[in-house]
Amino acid sequence: MSNSIIKVENLHKSYKMGNNALHVLKGIDLDIKAGEMVSIMGSSGSGKSTLLNILGILDTYDRGNYYLDNIKIEKMNETKAARFRNKYIGFVFQSFNLISFKNAMENVALPLYYKNISRKKRNQMAMEMLDRMGLKEWANHLPAELSGGQKQRIAIARALISNPKVILADEPTGALDTQTSYEVMNILQEVNKMGITVIIVTHENDIAHRTQRIIRLRDGIIGENITNGDFQPITDNEIFTNN
Amino acid sequence: MFNSLQEIFSTLKQNKLRAIMTGFSVAWGIFMLILLLGSGNGLQHGMENNFRGVAKNALWIWSRQTQVAHDGLQAGRRIQFTNEDYDFLVNMFRDDISNISGRFRLWGQGTVTYKDNYGDYDLEGVRPEFKNIQIVDIIQGRYLNQMDMNEYRKVAIISLPVKKALFKDEDPIGKYIRISNVPFMVVGVFENPERRDDEQIYIPVNTAQRVFNGSNRLNELAISTNALTVAENKRIEEAVRTTLMKRHKVAPDDKQAIGIWNTLEHFKQAQGVFRGIRLFVWVIGIMTIIAGIVGVSNIMIILVKERTKEIGIRKAIGATPWSVIRLVLSESIFITALSGFLGLVFGMGLLSAVSIILKNIAQQSPQVENIFYNPSANLSVVVSALVVLIIAGLIAGFVPARKAAAIKPIEALHDE
Ligand SMILES: Nc1ncnc2c1ncn2[C@@H]1O[C@H](COP(=O)(O)OP(=O)(O)O)[C@@H](O)[C@H]1O
Numbered sequence A: 001m002s003n004s005i006i007k008v009e010n011l012h013k014s015y016k017m018g019n020n021a022l023h024v025l026k027g028i029d030l031d032i033k034a035g036e037m038v039s040i041m042g043s044s045g046s047g048k049s050t051l052l053n054i055l056g057i058l059d060t061y062d063r064g065n066y067y068l069d070n071i072k073i074e075k076m077n078e079t080k081a082a083r084f085r086n087k088y089i090g091f092v093f094q095s096f097n098l099i100s101f102k103n104a105m106e107n108v109a110l111p112l113y114y115k116n117i118s119r120k121k122r123n124q125m126a127m128e129m130l131d132r133m134g135l136k137e138w139a140n141h142l143p144a145e146l147s148g149g150q151k152q153r154i155a156i157a158r159a160l161i162s163n164p165k166v167i168l169a170d171e172p173t174g175a176l177d178t179q180t181s182y183e184v185m186n187i188l189q190e191v192n193k194m195g196i197t198v199i200i201v202t203h204e205n206d207i208a209h210r211t212q213r214i215i216r217l218r219d220g221i222i223g224e225n226i227t228n229g230d231f232q233p234i235t236d237n238e239i240f241t242n243n
Numbered sequence B: 001m002f003n004s005l006q007e008i009f010s011t012l013k014q015n016k017l018r019a020i021m022t023g024f025s026v027a028w029g030i031f032m033l034i035l036l037l038g039s040g041n042g043l044q045h046g047m048e049n050n051f052r053g054v055a056k057n058a059l060w061i062w063s064r065q066t067q068v069a070h071d072g073l074q075a076g077r078r079i080q081f082t083n084e085d086y087d088f089l090v091n092m093f094r095d096d097i098s099n100i101s102g103r104f105r106l107w108g109q110g111t112v113t114y115k116d117n118y119g120d121y122d123l124e125g126v127r128p129e130f131k132n133i134q135i136v137d138i139i140q141g142r143y144l145n146q147m148d149m150n151e152y153r154k155v156a157i158i159s160l161p162v163k164k165a166l167f168k169d170e171d172p173i174g175k176y177i178r179i180s181n182v183p184f185m186v187v188g189v190f191e192n193p194e195r196r197d198d199e200q201i202y203i204p205v206n207t208a209q210r211v212f213n214g215s216n217r218l219n220e221l222a223i224s225t226n227a228l229t230v231a232e233n234k235r236i237e238e239a240v241r242t243t244l245m246k247r248h249k250v251a252p253d254d255k256q257a258i259g260i261w262n263t264l265e266h267f268k269q270a271q272g273v274f275r276g277i278r279l280f281v282w283v284i285g286i287m288t289i290i291a292g293i294v295g296v297s298n299i300m301i302i303l304v305k306e307r308t309k310e311i312g313i314r315k316a317i318g319a320t321p322w323s324v325i326r327l328v329l330s331e332s333i334f335i336t337a338l339s340g341f342l343g344l345v346f347g348m349g350l351l352s353a354v355s356i357i358l359k360n361i362a363q364q365s366p367q368v369e370n371i372f373y374n375p376s377a378n379l380s381v382v383v384s385a386l387v388v389l390i391i392a393g394l395i396a397g398f399v400p401a402r403k404a405a406a407i408k409p410i411e412a413l414h415d416e
C-alpha cells in the first residue's frame, strides 16, 4: 500500500452563482505522504481555501477522486463527515475560531466532548496539551484576554487534542506579526516532527519556505510543485535575512 | 447526561438575561394554569362541601296548598302528610328506597332549658334512618335508635352549638333538658358538617307526635334512594310524586302542591358546571403556554443565528448534526422545564397559602368553606403540567434546532 495520507486525482470544483458556475478547481492532482509538511500557495481567489475545505471534508467536490488515509471520500451524510473530521483532521484558521465564552482549557477540550470522553478526562488532557504549548497559566482565561499568538497556539492545541492524522491550517499566520508568526511556525514544525502531516495555506514566502514542499495553485490547477531547497521565492529574497 | 448539562450551562450563562426573559413567559403560563386549575378545584370543593352533609341521592319532600280544584275538592286545600304516607311509601318503594324518614317539626314549642340556661332551638322529630339522609358527625354519645322509637323514649340528640349554649363545659350525656317543660334525656351530641352553626335538636318522631299533640301528622318526608344515576333518581322522584299526588287527590297538572328537591340532580348539574369550568381553564392555560412556546422558539432562533459561527466551529471539530440538534433542544427544554417548574412551585405555593388563609377565615365564618375550599392542584394536574412542559420545550426547540443543524461550517467560518 502507498503511504499517501492524502491523494487527489483530477479534482474539480465549481460554485454555482445563479445561472453561471465559477469553476475554481480544474483538475487538481496531489499526493501528500504521511508525515509531510506541505504549504499551498497561490494568489488570492486561486482556490486555496476551497481545496483545503475539500481536503477537510467541510465541502464537497464535483469530479475526480479523493482518498484520505486510503479511504475514498465521496459524498457522504453530515454525520459521517463529522466523524471523519473528528477522527482524522485538526483545523487551524486565520481568525483562530475559538469559542468566545469558553476559556482556553474548555476550547481545547471541546473536540473530546464529541468523542464522548468524560469531562474530567477531557480537562486533564486539555491541561496537558496547554502545558506542552507553554500556556498552562492561561488555561482559565477567555480568548478575549489572550494575544493573537496565544490564541493561535490554543487553536493548534485544540486541533491536536483529538490526535488527528492531518493538520489543515488556512493562513494560520495571516493575522499575526512576523515574530509571532515564526513562533507559531515553530510549533507547527514540532507537531510535524511528531509524525503528523501538516498542510498550510499561506501567501507568505517565508512561511512557505519553512515547509518541505510548496504547491502553487494557478488558474485552478497545480502550477508548481517544488520540494524545498529548489524553492525560488517569487518576490525578493529579503525573507532569508530574517532566518 | 452530566456532560451535556455542562454544555448547556456554559452557553446559557453566556445568554443569561435572554434565557431568563424567555423562561419568564413559560413560568407565567404554568403559574396561571396552576392558579386557574386550583381555583376551579377550590370552587368545586366548596360546592361539594355544600352537599357533604346530605346523601347525594336524597329526595326532600314537602307539601303546600293545592292550586287546582280536583275530584270535587277546592283549590287552596292544604296537603298534610301523615304516618300512613310514610308506611305506604315504605311498602311501595321497597326496592328503590334505602332510607326514609318522616319529619315532624316543632315550630314555636317554647324554650329549651337546662338548669339556668335556656334558648330557642330548631326542634324536629325524625326516625333513626334520618342519619343516612341528613348526614351528621356524632361527637359524643349516639344517634337516635329503633329502641327509642319502639318505647317512645323521651330522648334527644343536640347539635354542638346547643351543647355549648346549655351545658358549657359540662358533660351533657344522661342529663335532662326540658322542651316545653317536658324532660328529655340527652343521649348524643352531633355536628352538622354542612351548617356547623345550626342550633338543632332531634327527638324520635313518634315521641314528638305523642308528646306535642302531633297525632299522626308529618310535615315533611326525606328519602335516600338506591339510584346510581340522575335518570334513575329522577324516575323514583316522579314515581314518589305521582303516588303522593294520587293519595292526596291532587290534580295531575298541579305542580305546586307537592315539592321534591332532588339532590343528585342538582349535584350532577353543579358537577357538570365545574367540569365545564375546568375544561375552560385548561384551554386558557394551554393557550398561555402556547404563547410561551412561540416566545421561546423565537428567541432560540435568534440565539441560533447569533451562534452560527460557534456552531460552525463545533461542526468543524466533529459535532454531528444530531449533537447540534441535541444541544439546542436540550437548551430549550432546560429553559422551559426549569422556568415552568418555578412557575409550578410558585403557583402551588400561592394555592397552599390561600388554602391556609381560608382555613383561618373558616374558623370564624365556616360558610366560606361552602364557597371556596382547599384550592389545590392535585398530583395528576401537576404531572400533566410537567408533561405539557417537556413537550412544550421540544416543540419550542424544534425549529431552531433544525436551523442549527443545517448550518454549513464553511459558510459559518468564512473569513470576511
Ligand atoms: N461559497 C462560495 N460560493 C461562491 N463562490 C465562492 C465560495 N467560496 C469561494 N468562492 C469563490 O471561489 C474562488 C476561490 O476562493 P478561495 O478558495 O477562498 O480562494 P483563496 O482561499 O485562494 O483566496 C473565489 O473567487 C471566491 O470568490
Ligand SMILES: [Mg+2]
Pocket: A048, A049, A050
Ligand atoms: Mg482563503
